[in-house]
Amino acid sequence: MSHSEHPFDAADLDFSPAQMASMGEDVLRRIVAHLQALPETPSRGTLEGCADLCRSLREPTPEQGAELDALLSPLFEEWIPRSFNTPHPGYLAYIPGGGLYPAALADFISATTNRYTGIWDAAPALVQLEANTLDWLRDWMQFPDTTRGLYTTGGSMAMFNAIACAREKLLGHNIRSGTLYVSTQSHHCIEKAAKLAGIAHDRVREIDVDAHYRMRVDVLQQQIAADRAAGLKPFMVFSTAGTTNTGAVDPMDAVANLCAREGIWHHVDGAYGAFFHMVPELRPLLAGLARADSLTLDPHKGLFMPYGIGALLVRDGEALRALHSSTAGYLPDNQSEFYDPAQYGPNLSRGFPGLRVWLSVKLLGAARFRAALAEKRTLAVEAAEKIAQIPGIVMDAEPQLSLFAFHLQSSALTTLDAQNAATRALMERITRRGKVMLTGAQVGERFLGRVCVLSFRTRREEMDICVQQMAEEAAAVLAEAAAK
């Protein structure tokens, strides 16, 4: 029964087919207009005054409903624009996300058909589609058939599951003696995930990096030996395939060798960089990644998906299952032939993340993802070469993948503080011009400017603008410093 066929019935929460179609059209019209206008919108939305705005947005529960259009208008016109413009073609800040349109359609299908994909028995064919996509990730990463995977909400939760898995397999109940190793450049979410997984701060070791910001395997080895001598049990090392600060790729082969010798679980954080492994000619840049015991991937970065999807691959799929497998009287018996999400991950009821990947990859084909990734790398390399020529720019980290980092220096910028302030100003001035958005990172004592090319919408045009504005604004910042 629908609204249109009856007088108002407060308990009927459904909509008639005509209402659904019309509501959907309203939303779609706004979305298409929004995406069409993206290149003309500022690369970073207006954030001034947002604290006041947020205070004004606080409201009690609405007792009565409102018209859809009255809700969509401020959302699209006032609130969405007041945010980082993450899907903008000029978004070169942090690690860019994407937001492929077919993935959004998949989310809409998942939410409206609302099938239960937590257990295989409830939607076998749909769960199989998700399993297929995890097998695609496995194949792209050249992991073996023993691998099992899991979609998470992001890279951070993939780390959490990886740590829990390694901890369970290698430490059992003896958690307190276990030590875990990251580099000084590892993502902060690993330490957070470690804490969630029961590995306290005082059991996490930060290993120094070399001049290219890569983990020093000699220091790692010494630290492992020192911990063993102290009666502790080193159990897990994190390498990064593309750090957030500078894009550094750790020496994963050397770390894999060390971990194999020492009986330690080697996890690779490929949240930013792993998808470059899809491209055969770029694989040498990620040598050793395929040897990891487990790998974090972030489809909401390198596979251009909308936010909300990370992934974990575990070489010993049985270890992932051993961690999560459980049953209850109200559930069907566990079966082993088919992938069963609840047996490999912490969620029972869940969305259907695999459909995003399935629909996008089936619709576009893997070849186009490879082409896009290869292009992002080329754009970064070419832009870095040009930016390195700009007077005053010192390139601190060449692009190992598609991210590079640099700072400003001149005879007028005599102190580190002055150079840091100038580099900050450079990022901010370019961003304010509205065509590209750039952010930097504090790395030790130095503030580094960064450019990260990973949005599928970033093409040569945006990179040309980035290079040109970098030259103009660097000259302006240096001129101001010289005039002081």
Ligand SMILES: Cc1ncc(COP(=O)(O)O)c(C=O)c1O
């Ligand atoms: C290298 C790296 N690891 C982990 C993460 C955390 O991933 P997420 O934000 O998906 O939780 C990020 C996020 O930018 C990252 O760049």
